[in-house]
């Protein structure tokens with residue numbers, strides 16, 4: 001009989017498994033996580049891909065954008081997430097300016113993430129201009145997830161969080177970029193905040209799975225920021241976020257009850273004391 005380690009390894013979601021989910025028309029469920037306990041809960045609940053997104057800059061660190069997140073911070077959070085996972089594929093986001101300057105630097109930083117975290121791959125934002133970096137990285141055996149449409153690392157250039165690819169010129173550019181990413185070797189492509197009709201067209205024109213966020217139901221999978229869908233992060237309400245829980249309210253209520261109990265000497269009870 002094989003050891004637990006081997007049994008668990010055999011059950012892990014791989015990039016190959018993600019590809020065959022598209023081929024078998026099985027939808028891919030993805031969420032972000034930034035810490036051990038959340039990662040463990042997502043894994044137990046059957047999430048296929050856990051992304052350590054640089055969205056942690058906003059929902060975990062409280063910055064206004066994702067830009068301040070550093071490589072060391074992503075490495076730290078990815079290590080904690082990996083410890084909570086038995087089955088899901090863990091992907092680490094490459095932070096702003098860790099891969100854009102040149103392909104060599106991006107490739108080395110991707111290697112550092114893989115060596116130091118135990119992640120199963122990295123994610124980068126952009127099309128044609130990051131294709132060389134993706135080619136080098138995938139040739140070295142590092143799986144790369146692409147990201148097109150609304151790319152939060154380009155928020156200052158976009159000037160806001162409006163949907164992308166609404167005008168036909170930009171839509172054509174995004175379709176072209178998706179094909180370039182596929183040729184460069186990505187194993188999947190996140191499509192953020194683009195019209196559902198455009199996401200459907202891209203999904204049909206590339207062999208690799210598309211993972212939508214605000215991109216309609218025709219994508220091969222879906223991703224949401226975990227703090228948004230659990231109702232923990234209350235500062236941002238895009239229409240594509242479905243709240244599956246209202247944890248911020250629950251936490252406030254629970255903590256308020258605790259404070260009351262402490263103040264009125266109702267906690268701890270005799271049974272909770274030694």
Ligand code: KIV
Nearest residue numbers: 032053054055190223
């Ligand atoms: O940083 C992130 O969490 C992401 C997802 C929203 C796709 O890029």
